[in-house]
Amino acid sequence: MNFLEEKVNALKEAGIYRELPINDTPIDAIIELNGKKVINLCSNNYLGFANHKRLIEASKKALDQYGVGAGAVRTIVGNMRIHEALEETIAKFKKEEAALVYQSGFLCNLGVIQAVTTEKDLILSDELNHASIIDGVKLSKADKAVYKHSNMADLERLLIEKRSQYEQVLIITDGVFSMDGDLAKLPEIVKLAKQYNALTYVDDAHGSGVLGEHGRGTVDHFHLHGQVDFIIGTLSKAIGVVGGYVCGSKAMKSYLLHRSRPHLFSTSMQPSAAAAIIEAFHMLESSDEYTLKLWDNARYLKSKLQQLGFDIGHSETPITPIMIGDEVKTMAFSKQLLDNGVYVSGIIFPTVSKGKGRIRVMVSALHDKDILDRAVDIIEKTAKSMHIL
Numbered sequence: 001m002n003f004l005e006e007k008v009n010a011l012k013e014a015g016i017y018r019e020l021p022i023n024d025t026p027i028d029a030i031i032e033l034n035g036k037k038v039i040n041l042c043s044n045n046y047l048g049f050a051n052h053k054r055l056i057e058a059s060k061k062a063l064d065q066y067g068v069g070a071g072a073v074r075t076i077v078g079n080m081r082i083h084e085a086l087e088e089t090i091a092k093f094k095k096e097e098a099a100l101v102y103q104s105g106f107l108c109n110l111g112v113i114q115a116v117t118t119e120k121d122l123i124l125s126d127e128l129n130h131a132s133i134i135d136g137v138k139l140s141k142a143d144k145a146v147y148k149h150s151n152m153a154d155l156e157r158l159l160i161e162k163r164s165q166y167e168q169v170l171i172i173t174d175g176v177f178s179m180d181g182d183l184a185k186l187p188e189i190v191k192l193a194k195q196y197n198a199l200t201y202v203d204d205a206h207g208s209g210v211l212g213e214h215g216r217g218t219v220d221h222f223h224l225h226g227q228v229d230f231i232i233g234t235l236s237k238a239i240g241v242v243g244g245y246v247c248g249s250k251a252m253k254s255y256l257l258h259r260s261r262p263h264l265f266s267t268s269m270q271p272s273a274a275a276a277i278i279e280a281f282h283m284l285e286s287s288d289e290y291t292l293k294l295w296d297n298a299r300y301l302k303s304k305l306q307q308l309g310f311d312i313g314h315s316e317t318p319i320t321p322i323m324i325g326d327e328v329k330t331m332a333f334s335k336q337l338l339d340n341g342v343y344v345s346g347i348i349f350p351t352v353s354k355g356k357g358r359i360r361v362m363v364s365a366l367h368d369k370d371i372l373d374r375a376v377d378i379i380e381k382t383a384k385s386m387h388i389l
């Protein structure tokens with residue numbers, strides 16, 4: 001295993017090796033990392049559902065009813081009534097014909113992209129799409145081309161050049177770009193797709209629970225119901241549990257259940273997780289309380305960071321990057337912040353391109369103004385001490 005040791009040493013020498021802190025507490029505004037209390041500003045638990053009483057109760061009830069495991073893949077015996085109920089709940093919430101759940105959002109992108117494309121097709125993918133899309137595209141037999149980030153002229157150029165050579169063309173984009181927080185130009189993408197007879201695929205991992213009426217997501221935000229062919233979501237961020245899903249037609253669901261490899265070869269979701277997720281969607285449907293609090297906190301935090309002079313990019317969502325640039329400096333800053341009591345993620349290559357290192361600050365509905373003030377104060381002092389500000 002010497003070759004791997006050498007690779008690890010190279011990461012250490014480059015100053016980008018991560019010592020993973022250990023968390024002993026549920027995901028909250030303040031957590032205990034390596035035995036020390038820190039302000040948590042790096043989880044995707046947007047609405048605070050990961051440790052919500054109602055989800056825990058629903059999950060416990062399902063544990064008693066169904067046990068801890070689903071027993072097999074979906075296509076054998078792992079198709080419990082609670083999985084079907086979950087999918088009905090999601091489809092209704094997202095105002096789509098059908099939904100199909102996967103064991104994670106990552107797996108969902110791998111499983112769907114591969115299954116719905118063939119060697120006669122072309123995939124057009126935004127250059128900043130999430131890693132799971134990139135890997136899903138790699139698994140597909142279709143030809144691939146990447147268009148410049150949210151650049152509609154570049155997308156149209158590819159459509160003009162290539163459309164006629166393929167049976168189907170699938171345009172894939174994140175709904176909210178996870179490292180910058182900007183929104184896809186979905187109305188324009190849908191228009192181009194119609195004009196050139198292409199299919200559309202939106203990964204709304206960071207839009208669901210955050211954007212649109214009751215947090216229905218980016219498609220709802222842009223009033224595009226019924227006009228996007230595949231809508232992907234994760235159940236691990238705003239929903240607070242684990243899993244992923246795709247929404248679309250009933251035929252899509254039936255086909256994917258037969259041909260999407262995670263459904264054929266990987267055990268289905270724990271029933272207790274499914275029960276917690278159903279409860280989360282009920283909570284979203286019945287109240288905007290959590291989503292409003294999230295946005296309120298996000299606006300507050302962003303304005304404070306901006307007033308201090310930080311470059312926070314062009315996010316249109318609660319995702320708040322603090323742009324640093326240099327990778328070593330980025331990692332040193334995040335490490336120092338953690339030592340000083342604020343846990344944020346340092347994001348560097350390969351998650352973002354080289355030279356685009358940043359701190360990603362993730363606010364949630366769990367924070368309050370007092371905690372955010374404390375965090376901003378520590379961020380300011382730390383940045384000044386490191387000549388970042």
Ligand code: PMP
Pocket residue numbers: 104105106107109130132174178203205206234235236242243244
């Ligand atoms: N898509 C996007 C855009 C994401 O940000 C993520 C999570 N990092 C995923 C998919 C994967 O979701 P999950 O954590 O449920 O596997």
